[in-house]
Amino acid sequence: MELLQYLPRRYKGETVYSMAARLVLNDISVSTSRSLQNVFHNRNLQLDSAFPSFIPALAEKMGCSCDELVQQHSLFPYFSVFANGSAIRRALTALLNGESSVAYKALGLLASRLADEAYLKYCPVCATQQKVAYGETYWRREHQLPMVNVCVEHHCKLIQVSRKRKQLLFPESDKPSNYDIDVVEMKLAEISTGLLSSGHFETAKLLRGYAARLFARGLATTKSVHHGRWFNEMFEYFSLLRAHDDRVAQLFSKQSEHGFPANVFYSDKSSHHPIKHVLIICFLFEHFGDFVVNYSNASTITTQQSKVKPLKQSEIDQARYKRVIHYLNQNLSLRQIVKNANVSAATVRNIARSQGITLTSSKRKINDGVERLITIKLMVGWPTEVIAARLGVSKSDVEQVLSGHPEIKALRQRIRHYRKRHESRDSLLETVAGLSDLRVKHLKDRCYRDYMWLYKNDRAWLFDTLKQHSFSNLKS
């Protein structure tokens, strides 16, 4: 067990590049090439590729499985989220054999000719917090995704750093942060981050979801899509992004023979670069939760909304950090600390290491595969007890997984809100249709709860609807 103390650190959501670069940096040699040779037995290894060839070697050094590195620390889940099952398996095999280009090809990423990110990116607030908490900074996976230019957690712009071969780079702490961000940028970041842990989307179902939304937006009939109008509206919507991102400009270039966005409908067999889907989702849906609900054709579930008091992220982190140390000193097991302090297992391990505390070991009850299934079900808003029953685990196992994903908690709240809104609107419209005397009082009598919910949460829509139906005495 003592060996565990010497395993290198692995932070939650850290990129494989970041871990590999730290290992190489910590190897004291005359040159980076020599360190690369010492650590990975290959002096010419390229560390910062999206699909790096060193995953098996890194897994061995970090004392974890390849699957953990691929699923939790690489960009693979993002690049494979819209591909079909057999393509994903082929790509994964290639990636673990160190054949990056085969992996790209299996996912249809070479054919799409959309270049990789030119920069490594980091959030100045995250970097400063990392430095305070761990004494060092690291690269976060969600910040390296294509078209992501803001930190979803801190709502500020990411700082870009040019990639350099043969030079190991890390984020700098104490850099000023810029909060001048645009709604579309925020939405793109939120959607792209969501895709990292959402599991896989089936193309035929995905396209049906797009078609339904296009229809609702008047951009399609039941028979066909209005390609020209759809293109023009998206062209306009992404005008700012087109100016800053060459890949997006290229997609919307009028000379392009491929005809984005309509071409995603041409063949549901071929894979498209995820950025095409991200752009379409961003344009068609209100937020990631809206998209997931639309995709999963969610059945109606109502759960009471819980009120969350807004706190600064730094305050939350600091409070958590203190709680973890408190529980560590009380000698609680990892599992209990995760539950009580509402943090991920990785955070507890990191804090324990930084404090020189050995964790009381307890056997893990669920494996990575089950954990991933739980995460997916949590993302689409299934109640925790239903997930537990379906997957044959305990409710506290499910809650433990959820506690490690604050972003999914927020997403679930939005999904519940969105479902409740949908139900209340439907119920209200149905009641309105059955009223012979259009007075607000009568409407309230018949569907009081939905009326009051909409009054509190969706007032603009409620009043618009009442106006459209020419209700009298609207002021009551």
Ligand SMILES: [Zn+2]
């Ligand atoms: Zn941040």
